[in-house]
Amino acid sequence: xxxxxxxxxxxxxxxxxxxxxxxxxxxxxxxxxxxxxxxxxxxxxxxxxxxxxxxxxxxxxxxxxxxxxxxxxxxxxxxxxxxxxxxxxxxxxxxxxxxxxxxxxxxxxxxxxxxxxxxxxxxxxxxxxxxxxxxxxxxxxxxxxxxxxxxxxxxxxxxxxxxxxxxxxxxxxxxxxxxxxxxxxxxxxxxxxxxxxxxxxxxxxxxxxxxxxxxxxxxxxxxxxxxxxxxxxxxxxxxxxxxxxxxxxxxxxxxxxxxxxxxxxxxxxxxxxxxxxxxxxxxxxxxxxxxxxxxxxxxxxxxxxxxxxxxxxxxxxxxxxxxxxxxxxxxxxxxxxxxxxxxxxxxxxxxxxxxxxxxxxxxxxxxxxxxxxxxxxxxxxxxxxxxxxxxxxxxxxxxxx
Numbered sequence: 001x002x003x004x005x006x007x008x009x010x011x012x013x014x015x016x017x018x019x020x021x022x023x024x025x026x027x028x029x030x031x032x033x034x035x036x037x038x039x040x041x042x043x044x045x046x047x048x049x050x051x052x053x054x055x056x057x058x059x060x061x062x063x064x065x066x067x068x069x070x071x072x073x074x075x076x077x078x079x080x081x082x083x084x085x086x087x088x089x090x091x092x093x094x095x096x097x098x099x100x101x102x103x104x105x106x107x108x109x110x111x112x113x114x115x116x117x118x119x120x121x122x123x124x125x126x127x128x129x130x131x132x133x134x135x136x137x138x139x140x141x142x143x144x145x146x147x148x149x150x151x152x153x154x155x156x157x158x159x160x161x162x163x164x165x166x167x168x169x170x171x172x173x174x175x176x177x178x179x180x181x182x183x184x185x186x187x188x189x190x191x192x193x194x195x196x197x198x199x200x201x202x203x204x205x206x207x208x209x210x211x212x213x214x215x216x217x218x219x220x221x222x223x224x225x226x227x228x229x230x231x232x233x234x235x236x237x238x239x240x241x242x243x244x245x246x247x248x249x250x251x252x253x254x255x256x257x258x259x260x261x262x263x264x265x266x267x268x269x270x271x272x273x274x275x276x277x278x279x280x281x282x283x284x285x286x287x288x289x290x291x292x293x294x295x296x297x298x299x300x301x302x303x304x305x306x307x308x309x310x311x312x313x314x315x316x317x318x319x320x321x322x323x324x325x326x327x328x329x330x331x332x333x334x335x336x337x338x339x340x341x342x343x344x345x346x347x348x349x350x351x352x353x354x355x356x357x358x359x360x361x362x363x364x365x366x367x368x369x370x371x372x373x374x375x376x377x378x379x380x381x382x383x384x385x386x387x388x389x390x391x392x393x394x395x396x397x398x399x400x401x
Contacts, residue, residue: 013082014187017195019075023188026068026107030166033061033110034159048250052379056292059118060129066111073104082187099169106162113155116141120148123373124302126295134295143372234265234392237353241390243281247364248381249293256288265392267347267354277315277328279388284309301372308336313360316340324348332360332386334367345388353391360386 015023040046040054118127119137122145127135141147176182241263246255261281268274283303287294298305312333319327325346332341345358364384365371374380 015082016075016079017190019072019079020188020190021195022068022072022075026065026072029061029065029068030107030162033058033065034163036061037159048379049252052250056125056128057130059114059127060135062111062114063127063129063135066108066115069104069107069111072107076104096172099165099172102161102165103169106158106165110155110158110162113151113158117148117151117155120144120151121373122148122301124296124299126292128291128295131291134291234267234354234394236263236265237391237393240353241392242387243279244387244389245286245384246387247384250379254288254290254293256286256293258282258285259287260285263390263392265390272318272320272326275315275318277313277318277330279313281311282309283311283334302370304335308334312338313341328358332362334362335369337367339366350391353393356388356390356392358388360388362386 036054036058040051040058046054115135116138118125120141120143122143124137124142127137129135173184176184238261243258243261244255245258246253248254258281261279263277263279266274266276284298284305286297286303288297297303300306313330314333315328315330317329321327321344325344327342327344329340329342331338333339339362341360341362343358343360345356348355361383362385363382364380365375365377365382369384370380
């Protein structure tokens, strides 16, 4: 007697088009996640830059798969599902049901344990989902190594069990086709050739729309209104001037600017002992153009802007080294710690302004910047360079262009 699949007025013979599209999108995504997870943890030839990016892609993919798994489970609970082949005996039916529920457990458990692991990490890196939005950390877990290690172990063993379940699921489909002549694939496939094309176009359109309306951390703009402040001798043109910083992360150079800062300059070329220079910069206004970096810099282990919102440089001594060239000693205060710095700078005339260019190399670990999450400078270089590029007019007021 020929075997067939259970159907009834309330139990369809195939899954809905939406469920089919979600199934295959998730199946491909989970396979990519399993492969990328194995590579970035076990293969050391990828290089720091690619490994770091893979971790960020993996985190972002986990967020989307957690949301997709929740949607898929909702569909299963509210919509009747196709039945099992009536040739299946009691043990096979129990195994099939257990396997399907196991799938949902893995699809929810794997991204959730990944979320816990990221939330408990001492790095405190934000999870930016492909530049579209930031996924929050679970509150109260940051820096909890015990929770992080437990979540990492559970995440690893869930991935092994998930891979075995996928293999078993695939083998069962082939078994029904070869041994019983029942082809179960059509009920989890598209009705027409155009449906998968439309699904791909829909996904591509969604990606484009999300990129158009992606959310980045709010960073103050240099053109925001500030009251001009009187300087002791020079007025700074903030529209032409800048305070920048740069360094190395994962083998790649990064750079950024402080959008909000103020300088007070009293410079006497004929009496350098009377020269005083101070620069105050708003740490929360730091911007690199990279949403991941910009979301990390304000955190407690880095700039710690909640506790120390500003940085300050003050000069202590200036000496001339050549015509238009000088050497400066001073104090740079970051995260509440003032340390001596010294650097060379140049001073030239430019269209009625005095143009000052200086570069301050600093040791970020000396200030405790990233000391908990990257104490041996494995990812972020230990030396960070602050560059001052200032246009100032003698005897004027600070003004904005």
